[in-house]
Amino acid sequence: MSEATATPPAGLNADMEEAGFYHECALNGSWTASRLAMGGLSFLFGSFLFAYFYLRSLNSGGRWEGSGYHAPSMIMGTVMMLMVLISAGINYAAVQRIKAGHKKAWQIGGVIALLLGLATISMQIFELLNLPFYPASSGFASVFVGFYPVFIIVVLSAMIWLETLLARSRFIPGIAFVEQPPTYEEAFVVQRFQASVSGFTAIWNYLAVIAILFWFLFYVI
């Protein structure tokens, strides 16, 4: 077997070997998990997408929007969408900085991204409580009132994740991002942190795309 013929690196012991193996598993797992989560979330949001187009095309009772329909505030909707977009953009840019070892830059970017995300959530809740239509007044209103709480919960979960990353980054010396830390244990911690950051970045970028998509559906067309 090919596995059995390789020569072991010098100075390797069984515990180190095993730690390395599961470390590698965890790094790959982090990548898989974030992509899989995107798949599951796509089906969740896809249900609302389906509901949107289904009810829109059926227009049952002539009440997809109804004759006395008031659109939700375009300004608020656009601002909220942009905040998610900017938050994702800042995080993405900050992640490029941390790869170059600028931990502080990422931390600042992360905090801004976090605050923008939380601001979006607050603004979204405010909008839901002050809508110009009742939830049952039309199909559009139903999908609108139904979709955004789900989106809020998902964004909130992402923000909690970002917060844990920020909290964790405090204990990782910035130098560790550019230089091999003295022990494997420390190297593992840094690498896992990086894997988690990259997983988060992927999900948060994905959610920004979702935000744009539904903004387009609810506010533009």
Add this chain to the structure above:
Amino acid sequence: MAIEIEPEKAQGPSGPVHAAPGNSKPWWARPAVHTGLIGAVIGYIIGHWLGNLISPATAGVSSFSTGLSDVRNWPLVLGYVFGTIGWLAGLGVFNDLGRLMLGKPLPDAEHAPAGGVAKYFRYTLDHKVVGIQYLFGMTTYFLTGGLFAMAIRTELLSPTYHVLNASQYLMVVGEHSTMMMMMMSSVVLGPFGQFFAPLMIGSKRMAFPRIEALAFWLTPAAYVILLSGILLGGFPTGWTGYEPLATQAGPGMDTYALAFGLMGISLILAGFNLIVTYINYRAPGMRWSRLPMFVWSMFTVSFLQVLSVPVLVAGLYMMLMDRTAQTAFFTNQLGGSSYLWEDVFWFFGHPEVYILALPGFGVVSEIIPVFTRKPLFGYRVAAAGMIGVSLLSFFVWQHHLFDSGINPDMRPLFMLTTELISIPTGFIYLVAAGTFWKAKITFSVPMLFAIAMYFNFLIGGVSGVFLSDVPADVTEHGSFFVMAHFHYTIMGGLIFAFMAGIYYWLPKMLGVKMNEKLGKWHFWTMFITFNSTFLPLFALGMMGMPRRVFEYQRNLQTLNDWVSISSYLLGVSLLIFLINLIMSTLVWRVKESGNPWRSRGLEWQVSSPPPPENFERVPVVLSHPYLYGVKDAPPVADLNPPVGVVASAYASAGLEA
């Protein structure tokens, strides 16, 4: 190189080291079921209060639209939601999240489950404990659902006289069907999937043990919430929850949506964890072509769960929003559509059927090579069959709607896709047929159940072909024929496979043997009474008896009585099983530490029950688990590989620096 000004701290790179939460606290102060219950009660009270608080806020909405439901749903729904959160908080599910949010490192609690029996009542992260928890949980849920089934059959003893009145009958039908459908999705994936996922792929751990344990601890909440529907008058819709009847229904309907939704989340989480584990945590040498068939089935089922169940969760959420926030997703006059529910529900509902069927295929495919002493015939075909079934299952949901008037012109297409799915399903039979060819069959109890599974599922599968054909479906749709069909696939397939799995794997899981003699009694009574219960239902359906009715034509009474009496005997048979399970595991405890079936499966290469870390070292898998009868077959794995072999299987920058 960037210059970082970082205060040097006397601490590890992962932050200050905290003392692991040891057993220093007394047992009652440590999170377990009792603190979970306290949390649930507190959470319920908070949620109920909050619901009452926001009810007036939506009262204007309600009076505007005349209110789609007169019942005050907010306090109930929020009570249950917060109660569930409180239950999880009481169990200590969020403790680690709190640590993470403070930047503290997580204690390694995966392999140090404290205490003897007590660990089974805690939020324990060891996948082996979770597997046992699932095993007893699922058995409880299954038997509860079975009791409801017997209540249904009691009512159907007479075409007119009512033991249960009309609403009680619907309540019992709803409880039985929802309990079975939501819980039995995990009946194999829970106990065996969680217990054997790492063992079969040669891993010491799961990818996300916290998610795994959370998936289990959601099931008792779902169970209790669903049963609490009885106190609220039940729900009249059965497990399909058809709108707009569900919007019309009383508060029991909320328990349906919440319980099914929680169980849905549990399924998503469990599947998510398994997929990541299977992809990334396989031992060196555990190639895709060496994966045990059971792992393949769990893998494909997990994909179905992660991708299709979110659609159900979204649908149930829409139902709850209609009932609380007064949206109108499913109300035709207000811009919604009852068709929307049918589409969303069945888009989940058909993959759900395969979520229920595939684990059964996996279990029997795992068992027959052992007891025929032959390699599994056509390994690739078997894996391809499972993948094919799970892919196709996303494209057949409209066959539940053949008579509904939704897209009638699409019926030929869905007829075709539905019938196509019998090709990959047929692979399972090809594999079995090849494996039995010139075999050396041992009729052990697990093997008997596995053979019975093939027998029952064949009837279920062939009757499914009748249902897939639109003209024949016009007669059979929504009748007892359908009922018989899916009981043959789920009970006859999945539950028989579950039983096979228990008899096969219990020695591994608990280190004790099930009683063989009682096992044989259980098998023969269950096999005969099962067929005697469900075979006549095909005839009843063909003769014009719809599902979920409490009155039927007088000429159908004889058959119905036959079925009812058979179902009681089936209950007796399951009682034998229950006695066997309890006595074998708790009283007799005949030790079994080795490999009683002489299986080549990787899980059997370690002692029974498996050691805390599963394997002493990361094993290196050397060959296929099914190489029975192969001369000079290499051992399935090297359990104690020389240092360096594992390391060379992965490329780690850290180690090669």
Add this chain to the structure above:
Amino acid sequence: MSLPARIVTLLVAFAAVVAGAVFLVVNYIASSLPTVHYVASGGVVNVVLQEDPQNNDPSNPDWVSYYVQNPQTKQWVHTTLFSVPKHTRVNVTILGYDGCTPLRNNYWSQVQGTTGSTVTVQQFATVGKPIDSPTTTKMINSWSNCAVAHTFAIPSMHLFVPVPSPNTALFNKDACGVSPCTSGPHSQETFSFMSPDHAGYWRWQCFIPCGGGFLDGNGGPMQTIGYMTGEMEVSA
């Protein structure tokens, strides 16, 4: 955790489960409704029902509800289960205390299945005070006059009877507020039918979507035995 402590815990948990199960069973039994038995005298059975705008029984939802009069005690029983002997002429009297609601399907305005396909209707200002003389009619239009409160229907006997609402002006002034109603404006409707030839259970129901607050008015009392639907038992 010591062994005795564990055993005690398990026992307590077991006791809790048993207590829960007993509670469920007791709750289930306690929820079953009484049946009012009518017996024939002179080949005729007189069934008396009442429709109330609200049920005041504190233990139940305050939905619109039917009441059945016990023939011996003349007490109103909050149930919708009653029994009549088979193959007997049944004279039904329904006292309608509830205001009008439009039918879902105005076809049910037509009287069907009673002797002569008619009902006899009289309006009362309060008990014992008629304000008009009895009239016999084959149909009470629910839409154009909004004169129907509920219906009484035994579908499998093809018996469908609209029950008129009380005089609107009087009803708006002093509708009966305490159930079972013993005073206040009401309508009185009488009709007859022959009970079936064999024993069994016949469901009866209202076809007015009177479950106010439920989707299309069809939930709640409409789907709850003891309110706007029930069973007529035909005894041998």
Add this chain to the structure above:
Amino acid sequence: MAESQAPTAAAGKAEPNHAVRIASIWLVLAIVADLLIYFVWQPHLPPGRMSDNARGQQFDITVMAVLCAPVLLGVWTYFGYALVNWRRRAGDTEDGPPIEGNGKVQAAWITVTSLIVLSLAAFGTYELIVPAGAGGGEGPVPIWKPSGVVTTAAWTPGSTHTLVVQAIGQQWNWTYRFPQFGGMETTGLELPINTPVEFHVTSLDVIHSFWAYQLGVKADANPGVDNVAFVKPLQLGQFVVRCNELCGIWHGAMFDYGNVVTASQFQSWATSIQTKERANGTLAALPPYATTYDPTEISQLGQAWAKLGIVGAGGYYYPGPQTGTPGDPVSP
């Protein structure tokens, strides 16, 4: 059957040819079963022979039984044979022959099952399209109609004109409207023999399903949707109508009986009801015939309310699309 060609390569010296044995047993069983199904069982198979759809479905079920019986028997014969012949004898601890696969067998199996499945799908499609939807609900605009359908404003016996019957589901009874008889409505269903009938199935509240069992008609009754199904009754007699979709507490009791009668009997039955309902005012009280009804839109109701100055006991129904903003006082 594919398994009859199972591997022979590993057969021992003195061993019998298992494949031939299994195939012969199977062949005999399959032929006997198929003959029995086709010639003995077919006339008794549901849903009977009362209408063109019922006959079509009976034939369909028979054909599938004829195809499926050999499959079932094949698997049973094979496994029965295997369980009898290839048991492990006492004291034998050896493993079986290590057959990991056989390309020919696998290819043959896949080919045969695919052929069976594809031919079933083709057959089912033909049986669906040619008899115009096979009695299933086809939505508001049926694309498969019986040939030569002529729908006229009035139906007369003796003509080949289509009779239009609307089945309205409501919790918990079926009513039927006959637009060709002045839009009269009944609770009973009579149909003329040898006449094409066009069912329009709809609902006033929740989802029901109209199932005329002996006629082979099944169509869901959805609120606000017109679901069309065709049938041509070919035998006199009684048929059962059941609700086939769970619709609430009395779903189980929502059944009725209908009759297929001669054309002239039907004519007099329908006209008598039309006359009666015209006389007692029911026809005038009914809303105009439409393919769907919204029970919350009652045009006469506004007048009635205005006249009475009240809001009904069950409350008003939905207001029109609102023009104000939340917080405005609600006006019915």
